[in-house]
Amino acid sequence: MIRKLLKPWASLRLTVVLFALSIILIFAGTLAQVHEGIWTVVDKYFRSVVVSIDLQIFAPQDVVKIPGSIWFPGGLTLGVLMFINLIAAHAVRFKLRKKRIGIILTHLGVILLLVGEFVTGIAAKEGNMTIREGETVNFVEDIRSTEIAVIDQSDPVDDLVVIVPEHFIETGETISHGLMPFTIKVTEWMPNSQMLGPMQAPESRKGIADTGIAKDLAAMPLERANGVDGSTVDAPSAYVTLFHGEQRIGSYLLSVYIDQAQMVVVDGRAYWIELRFARTYKPYSLHLMDFKHDLFTGTQMARNFSSDVRLVDEGRNVDREVHIYMNHPLRHAGETFYQASFLRDDSGTVLQVVQNPGWMIPYISCTVVTLGMLLHFGIRLVPTLGRRSK
Amino acid sequence: MKKLQQLLPWIVLVLGIVYAGQKIARPDKIDSKFDLNSFRQIPVSASGRTKPLDTVARNSLMNISGRQSIRTDDGKVSAIEWYIELITNPEESVQREVFRIDHPDVLALIGLDKEKRTRFSFSELLDSGNEINRQAMLASQVKAKARDPFQNAVLVLNQRMMLYSELSQLVNPYLVPPLTTGEDWRSFVTVLNESPNDPDARALLGMLQAYRAGDVEEFNSQLAAFKALVDSQITYDARKSRYEVIFNQAQPFIMASALLVVAFLFGCFGLLLAQLTKPEWSKSMFGSMTASIVVALVVMTIGIASRVYLQGRPPITNLYSSAVFIGWFSVIIGLIIDRQMKIGLGGIMASVIGFGTLIVAHNLGSSGDTMEMMQAVLDSNFWLATHVVVVTIGYSATFFGGFLAIAYVLLGVFTKVLDRERGKSMIKMIYGVICFATVTSFVGTVLGGIWADQSWGRFWGWDAKENGAALIVLWNLLILHARWGGMIRDRGLVNLSIFGNIITAWSWFGTNMLGVGLHSYGFTNSAVFWISIFVLSQLVLMSIGMLPVKIWRSKFAKPAVQPATK
Numbered sequence: 001m002i003r004k005l006l007k008p009w010a011s012l013r014l015t016v017v018l019f020a021l022s023i024i025l026i027f028a029g030t031l032a033q034v035h036e037g038i039w040t041v042v043d044k045y046f047r048s049v050v051v052s053i054d055l056q057i058f059a060p061q062d063v064v065k066i067p068g069s070i071w072f073p074g075g076l077t078l079g080v081l082m083f084i085n086l087i088a089a090h091a092v093r094f095k096l097r098k099k100r101i102g103i104i105l106t107h108l109g110v111i112l113l114l115v116g117e118f119v120t121g122i123a124a125k126e127g128n129m130t131i132r133e134g135e136t137v138n139f140v141e142d143i144r145s146t147e148i149a150v151i152d153q154s155d156p157v158d159d160l161v162v163i164v165p166e167h168f169i170e171t172g173e174t175i176s177h178g179l180m181p182f183t184i185k186v187t188e189w190m191p192n193s194q195m196l197g198p199m200q201a202p203e204s205r206k207g208i209a210d211t212g213i214a215k216d217l218a219a220m221p222l223e224r225a226n227g228v229d230g231s232t233v234d235a236p237s238a239y240v241t242l243f244h245g246e247q248r249i250g251s252y253l254l255s256v257y258i259d260q261a262q263m264v265v266v267d268g269r270a271y272w273i274e275l276r277f278a279r280t281y282k283p284y285s286l287h288l289m290d291f292k293h294d295l296f297t298g299t300q301m302a303r304n305f306s307s308d309v310r311l312v313d314e315g316r317n318v319d320r321e322v323h324i325y326m327n328h329p330l331r332h333a334g335e336t337f338y339q340a341s342f343l344r345d346d347s348g349t350v351l352q353v354v355q356n357p358g359w360m361i362p363y364i365s366c367t368v369v370t371l372g373m374l375l376h377f378g379i380r381l382v383p384t385l386g387r388r389s390k
Numbered sequence: 391m392k393k394l395q396q397l398l399p400w401i402v403l404v405l406g407i408v409y410a411g412q413k414i415a416r417p418d419k420i421d422s423k424f425d426l427n428s429f430r431q432i433p434v435s436a437s438g439r440t441k442p443l444d445t446v447a448r449n450s451l452m453n454i455s456g457r458q459s460i461r462t463d464d465g466k467v468s469a470i471e472w473y474i475e476l477i478t479n480p481e482e483s484v485q486r487e488v489f490r491i492d493h494p495d496v497l498a499l500i501g502l503d504k505e506k507r508t509r510f511s512f513s514e515l516l517d518s519g520n521e522i523n524r525q526a527m528l529a530s531q532v533k534a535k536a537r538d539p540f541q542n543a544v545l546v547l548n549q550r551m552m553l554y555s556e557l558s559q560l561v562n563p564y565l566v567p568p569l570t571t572g573e574d575w576r577s578f579v580t581v582l583n584e585s586p587n588d589p590d591a592r593a594l595l596g597m598l599q600a601y602r603a604g605d606v607e608e609f610n611s612q613l614a615a616f617k618a619l620v621d622s623q624i625t626y627d628a629r630k631s632r633y634e635v636i637f638n639q640a641q642p643f644i645m646a647s648a649l650l651v652v653a654f655l656f657g658c659f660g661l662l663l664a665q666l667t668k669p670e671w672s673k674s675m676f677g678s679m680t681a682s683i684v685v686a687l688v689v690m691t692i693g694i695a696s697r698v699y700l701q702g703r704p705p706i707t708n709l710y711s712s713a714v715f716i717g718w719f720s721v722i723i724g725l726i727i728d729r730q731m732k733i734g735l736g737g738i739m740a741s742v743i744g745f746g747t748l749i750v751a752h753n754l755g756s757s758g759d760t761m762e763m764m765q766a767v768l769d770s771n772f773w774l775a776t777h778v779v780v781v782t783i784g785y786s787a788t789f790f791g792g793f794l795a796i797a798y799v800l801l802g803v804f805t806k807v808l809d810r811e812r813g814k815s816m817i818k819m820i821y822g823v824i825c826f827a828t829v830t831s832f833v834g835t836v837l838g839g840i841w842a843d844q845s846w847g848r849f850w851g852w853d854a855k856e857n858g859a860a861l862i863v864l865w866n867l868l869i870l871h872a873r874w875g876g877m878i879r880d881r882g883l884v885n886l887s888i889f890g891n892i893i894t895a896w897s898w899f900g901t902n903m904l905g906v907g908l909h910s911y912g913f914t915n916s917a918v919f920w921i922s923i924f925v926l927s928q929l930v931l932m933s934i935g936m937l938p939v940k941i942w943r944s945k946f947a948k949p950a951v952q953p954a955t956k
Contacts, residue, residue, distance in 0.1 A: 012875030019868035023861055023893075030857040030901065042852045117850065126848070296438025297575050298564050303438070327845050336847050354847030362849045366836040373829045 002091070009088035018082050021073060028072070031057040037224040037234065039144055047121045048074030076121075083114050102376025109369030116361030124356035127280065128340065131288040131309070132348035138285035140353045141277035146236045148254065150180050151261060151272040165278070169238060181266045182249060185241045190221040193237035195257040208239050211250025212262040219255055238275055284313035284333065289321070291349045293342055305339050307349040324351065395670050399677030402656075406649060406685030414640045414692065420468055423606045425613055430470040432617065433624065433631045435575035436563035437762055440624075442631040444638050446563050447473035449759045454550045455488040455509055456756060473557070478602040480558050484512040489550060493543035499525065512554055515547075522548055566590050567624045590619055634700055642693030643714060647748045649686035650721075650741040653679045657738035664733070665805065676734040683725060683740050690718045690744075701761050704775035708762065710754040712782050712898070717747030719786040723823065727794075731815055733807065739793050743786075773841035781834025781859055785894055787827035788862055792891035792928075794820045795884040799935040801944065808944035817880045820887055821873070828866040835859040858897030865893045885935045892928050895921060 029045035035057065036044070045051050051074045055066040073081075086107050094100055127140035148164040162180050169175075169186055176183040188208070196205070201218035209215045219237035237255035241248065244266050252262060254275035261272035287310040294303040306325035311318060311332060322330045330337040336359075340352035420426045430444035447469035448458045460467040467486075476483040487509040497503040500518040502510060515522065526548035529541035537545070556562035564575035567590060581591040593616040600608035621628050660675035694705050694714060706712050724740020754760075798816050802808045808816070838859065843849040850856060869886045872878045878886065899921055 012871055013877060016868055016872045016875060016877060019864050019871065023864050023868070026857045026861055026864070029852065030854050033854060038851075038853065046852055120849070297435050298562070298577075299438045301438055329844075329847065338846050340846060352846055356847065359843065359847075359849070362836070362839055362843070366833075366839070370829075370833050370836070373832065377825050377829060 006088040006092050009084050010092040011085075012089075014081075014085050015089075018078055018085060022078050022082075025051075025072060025075060025078060028053050028057060029075075035223075040224065044074075046075035049077050050074050079114050079118065083111065086111055102372050102374070102378070105372030106369050106376060107372070109365040109367075109372055112361055112365030112368065116358050116365055119358030119361060120356055123358060124354065126355075127353045128277070129286060129337070129351040129353055130343065130348060131286060131307075131351070132343065133288050133291055135348070136285050136287040139279040139281045141279055143233050143277050145278045146256060146275055147278045148175075148184065148238075148240075149261070149272075149274050149276060150182075151274075152181075153272065154269070163278075174243075181269070181271055182242045182244050182264065185243065186238055187241055187251070188221075188239040190219055190237045192222040192224045192234040193219045193255065193257075194222050194235070195219055195237070195255060209251045209253035212252040212264075213260075214253040214255065214258050214262065217253060219253055219257075236275065242273075283315050284311060284318070286311055286337075286351070288349055291342060291346055293346045305342060305349075307339060307351065309349075395674040398674045399681045402678040403681035403685065406682055410645060410649070410685055410689050413645060414636070414642070414689075418639055420470065422471070424474075424601060425610045426470055426474065428617065429474065429613055431628075431631050431635050432565075433567070433620065433628070434563040434565050437759055439759070439761065440575075441759075441761075442634050442638075443473065443563075444470055444635045445759065448638055450553060450557055451488065452756055454490070454554060456490045460486060460488060474598075474601060476554075476558050477560055478598050483558070484516070487511045487514075489515060489547070489554075491543075491547060493540060495540045496543045496547060499544070512551070515551060519551070522551065565594060567620050569623060590616070590623075593619060630700060633696070637693075637696045637700065642689045642696070643748050643751065646686040646689045646693065647745055647752075649682050649689065650745040650748070653682035653686065653737060654741040654745065656682060657734050657741060660734045661738070661805075661807070664807065672734075676728075676732070676737065679734065679737045679741070680725070680728060683721060683728075683737055683744075686741075686744065687718070687721050687725065690714070690721065694718060697761060704779060706778040706782055708760070709899075710751050710760045712778070712785075713747045713751035713754060715779070715782050716786045716789065717744045717751070719783050720744055720747065720790050723787065723790045727819055727823075731812075731819060733812060735794070735797050735801075735816070739790065739797060743789060743793055773837055773844055777834055777837035777841050779834075780830055780837055784827055784831025784834045784859075784862065785898055787823055787830055788866065788890050788894045791820050791823040791827055791887045792889075792894070794823060795887035795935075796891075796931050798884050799888070799931055802942045803934055803937060804943055806943050806945070813880070813944065817883060820883060824866055824869055824883075824887060824890075828863065828870060831859065831862045831866060835863055854901040855897075858901040861893050862890075862897055865890055881935060881939075885932050888928055888932050888935065892925050895924055 025045060029041055032041045032045065032053075045053075051072050052069045053072050054069045059066055090104070090107065094104065096104070125142075127142050129137055129140055131137045145166045146169070147166060148169060150162040150164070152160040154160075160179065162177055164175055164177075164184065170189055172186050172189065174183050174185045196218045198206075198216045198218075201220075205218040205220060207215075208218065219239070222235075224234055235256050237253065237257065239251060239253055241251045242264060243249060249264060249266065252264075252273065254262070254273065256275060256277060258274070261274035264271045264273050288307060289310060290308040292304070292306045292308075294305075295301060296303050304326060306323060308321065308323055309330075310321050311330070313319075313333065316333065318332070324330050324337055324339050326339055329339070334357070335353055335355045338352040338354070339349070341350035342348065343350065420430075430442060430447070432443045433440050434443055434446060435441075436446050451460070451469045451472055452458055458469055460472055472483070472486065472488070475486075487507065489510045489512065490508055491497055491500075491502075491510055492508060494503060497505070499521060500510075500515060502514060522544060525541075525544045529537055529545050532541060553562075560578040562577065565578040566576045566581045566588065568574055568576075569590075578591060578594060581588050582595070585591070593612055597609055597612040597616055600612055656675050656679035660672045660679060663669075663672035663675060694711075697711065698705050701707065706715050720743040721740045724736045724743070727736030728734070728740070730736070794816065798808070798813070798820065802813065835856070838856065839849045842851065842856075865886075869878075869883065869890070872886070873883055899917060
């Protein structure tokens with residue numbers, strides 16, 4: 001019964017079709033990165049059930065205009081189908097024989113690889129820790145999403161912080177919350193932007209904000225970072241107008257470029273507001289003692305970056321100094337800290353923090369596949385070659 | 391008579407070895423009373439690497455003029471002669487016609503569009519210097535991928551003029567070695583300003599003044615003194631510097647290209663003679679072809695080994711070296727196949743792919759130092775080194791399978807060479823190469839993932855280059871599974887393998903072009919142009935391969951139906 005059910009799923013024809021569809025999907029997903037951010041593409045193409053592929057990506061816009069789009073199975077669908085195809089093939093067609101051991105191992109590895117990418121897709125978290133020299137930081141920032149933080153510092157021990165996540169900011173609706181002393185109306189949301197000084201800004205962008213430390217600056221929307229020009233991080237900005245009841249407090253320019261919170265006075269009390277990359281607070285902290293950045297003589301090309309940090313995690317009784325540098329990450333509490341970037345003038349470091357419970361799976365699966373392929377082709381190919389050379 | 395046929399391959403082998411050997415062992419000397427042969431070995435620092443002056447002179451001249459020497463009415467001027475004239479006698483040197491300019495609008499901008507030349511002197515450009523600079527400033531404000539050909543050309547010209555000025559003003563390269571190990575290289579100008587009595591700078595100054603004054607003895611003695619000083623000061627290995635000059639002089643990859651052309655000609659004669667049913671001579675020609683390829687392979691191996699020695703890095707560090715490596719590995723596969731199948735095809739393939747990739751490499755390397763330093767993240771990692779080597783082998787093998795498939799189509803359709811036996815053995819070859827390509831491209835891609843995981847914690851990031859590698863693996867897998875499933879037979883295998891060439895070319899180059907030129911690929915970017923030509927040619931070959939078997943000139947007794955090789 002089960003065999004009968006599985007049979008149509010075990011076909012090699014299906015395998016070939018799935019390969020062909022995957023090739024098209026990956027090709028399209030690579031071309032799409034010219035116009036869209038790499039993370040948008042990964043979610044839209046490779047981790048989706050279906051994707052609508054704009055035909056325009058196959059030709060440059062200024063040569064031919066191709067309207068329309070086609071629906072195509074997404075990476076998740078193809079991955080799951082491949083998984084079923086493989087399992088079914090082994091259940092129906094393959095028998096465990098010595099000659100088959102290579103193929104079976106290879107396929108087992110491939111199954112693991114698919115599982116690994118699935119686990120990474122749902123469970124992996126990536127973030128950044130930006131630390132200036134001499135500073136201590138106990139949170140990780142997600143540079144792919146932002147939040148508005150409204151901070152009340154009146155309590156001498158703990159700050160009261162209200163967080164507005166990005167999906168509320170995007171809608172443009174008025175945002176209010178019982179703990180927030182004012183309401184926020186987002187007048188313009190820029191997923192990626194550049195910051196211009198008072199002399200650089202065009203007339204049309206001047207004076208949108210009338211309050212706060214950034215009122216003389218202007219933000220201009222930019223296309224989202226697309227991974228192929230080298231810029232992979234979006235720098236969002238927003239113009240917001242704050243109201244206390246019916247009364248307008250003022251318009252502010254909020255941006256991740258502005259690395260301090262701006263003061264808002266309501267009824268004589270000071271609150272602070274900022275747009276920042278979404279934070280996750282951690283039970284440990286890193287203190288940056290020293291950041292080093294060496295260049296090759298006479299060039300601007302980096303020879304080496306490294307960070308000397310002090311890791312403190314009271315819950316785990318950890319207090320030690322660590323040297324993090326290229327290809328030599330720190331692993332702590334299920335997370336890995338990589339030397340990723342640095343701040344202007346070498347004043348601080350940017351560490352990439354990755355939490356991926358599935359990080360070992362690709363290693364295992366690749367070893368298994370490689371072993372399997374070598375066995376398979378070794379068993380099959382060597383005799384043929386031997387025969388021919390006689 | 392028979393003797394000659396048997397001897398010919400050996401004669402070719404000996405001649406080849408002698409030709410290559412004397413070029414490597416006895417490099418051309420510069421004919422000058424001034425000891426320029428020793429002058430060019432002086433180590434300097436440019437773009438972060440310590441290298442002999444010879445390399446700087448050659449790369450700069452190559453960048454500016456597209457050649458490694460200047461041709462004048464009185465004969466050749468070598469790069470180092472050009473360089474020393476530039477720094478000691480700029481008044482004369484600015485008259486040398488070295489700037490290569492092709493774009494008609496740029497020529498018009500300088501007012502030189504009526505000239506029939508393509509190379510111009512610095513003094514001719516000087517009057518329009520401000521205008522060139524202004525145009526370059528305008529162009530530089532446009533995003534790289536939105537620039538038009540004129541803007542690109544003017545930027546290139548401006549960069550060349552800046553390089554020229556830096557060289558003539560002794561700002562670049564850094565000529566003054568570190569006094570102690572802790573110090574860094576400094577430019578001659580900086581040292582003369584900061585510490586006019588620095589012994590190195592004094593010696594250099596004396597040397598250059600002597601050259602300008604035409605004082606041979608003084609120049610040679612100052613040079614010897616300076617070299618002694620440098621050798622005593624820096625830890626840099628003087629042998630490396632000498633070796634690099636020999637390497638520059640021998641140009642092993644150009645030598646190998648020449649040998650491969652010779653091999654190709656032998657191979658064609660061999661095929662022709664086989665057609666004319668002169669098996670003895672045909673065999674002799676194939677033997678000579680193999681001999682030339684073996685010499686070319688040795689020369690390429692020496693070249694790659696030299697680069698590894700000079701750089702202290704794995705053999706593949708950039709696109710240039712990947713092209714050289716693909717050529718090298720294809721030649722090896724070709725020789726193996728040549729041994730297995732004695733109809734000369736492996737060798738012809740080896741010479742075609744080897745030559746082709748060396749031409750590609752030559753064009754990629756024309757803008758400067760091919761042994762440039764690498765960004766920190768790409769530096770010194772076991773996984774990265776093995777990844778690039780293995781994945782490049784995978785690319786080579788996929789290409790090789792594709793080219794064998796092309797040979798199958800061409801021989802089958804246009805000649806009678808492919809009988810049933812040969813046809814079958816070629817199919818087996820193609821199949822075997824694809825199996826090998828599948829393993830190596832998969833393992834190579836995976837090693838890349840491991841490196842990425844070690845470097846930034848992401849095994850797979852779906853970026854363009856990774857996807858390119860994945861496409862090759864998937865394509866090879868598709869071919870194999872379609873074959874196992876009996877969905878394709880011999881000709882299907884052949885045609886899919888030819889399509890593999892397109893996928894490989896795209897993964898190798900296309901992905902690198904996404905960033906620079908997708909918007910402006912209106913056939914302006916020459917690399918995009920050549921890729922398109924290549925893709926088109928492969929499609930044409932595939933359609934030839936799909937012609938009905940009836941009109942193929944090679945008659946297979948029966949279109950060899952093979953049961954699925956499961």
